[in-house]
Amino acid sequence: MGVSPRIAAIVLAAGQGRRFGGFGNKLLADLDGRPVLRRAVEAALGARTCRTIVVIGHDRAAVEAALDGLPVVFAHNPDFASGLAASLRAGLAVVGEADVVVVLLGDMPGVRAETVNALIDAFAVAPGASAIVPLRNGRRGNPVLLARALFPRVETLRGDEGARRLLAADDSVLECAVDDDGVLADVDAPADLDKFRAPIRRS
Template identity: 55%
Template structure:
């Protein structure tokens, strides 16, 4: 049976490690902003909705996704850290059965990987989450079941769901052949690696 899964793209942070000169999510790879690459992957997947949580440089992020069928949700409290953006995204997911928690600075994750996560989620109705792993190493995005939404919404500060996913029961690790689940753009050197690959 098909599950209603929302893709939630977290794009609210300042990207301080990249440097203050530019918003890393707007830097281009292959002629498109990083954030647009991430959104395009979500839209090409079986996710029912794509929600983009904005914060820092809100209007620039929205402009980078002009013309795409995404739902924007602004997090005015983005400076408090990642947890506040998780709450905004999950609140926007409404009655979804699950949520793909995507990072706006990971342009290498393929739509087929997202679909594999959704398929694994549909096949295991008792799972709390599906986490992708490349050669044994866990990466992003994780697909959270509705059963975890409340616990994730209680997180505070600059904390993602990683620790929760390590301790929660029913978390399934899904092997994938996609190194993109481990690669984010935190620094200009990371960007150079993407452009060369």
């Protein structure tokens, strides 16, 4: 029997969210009584991961306060204004001996812990994969699972670039079909919050 991989979660929450306009930090926006970011972090904590790292930068103190009481490790990205790549590097810098990371986006509050576990299960049966990406209605989404073999390439990214380009060019990336619309839905504008709100029950 093989040794189970050590799996960490990284939640990216350092960005400025400029497209949210003058309505404040989208990660702190209320969504049925909880901040958008807190919902994303709770999905990571509810999955089978050994630790959850939250990368912070913009609005650092307020973001930390929004996650008060949750057992997370904060990684500060002082270069958050340069884009997504710097946050990925900041997260990877503190994963320690983790063999695998699942990277979640803080502005995707609809992702479920079960979906994170589905990626982990897919990697368990295909440990040679460099990454596992969720597939919903024929489209790739987030979060993504990255194996340690891919870390050095991710660390070469710069600017506002995530790992999408690397994954598109890698034949060892596997897709995992999931029953979760949350992997395709993020919060960019205030109106986007309505996609995630619980329906009002009428008598």
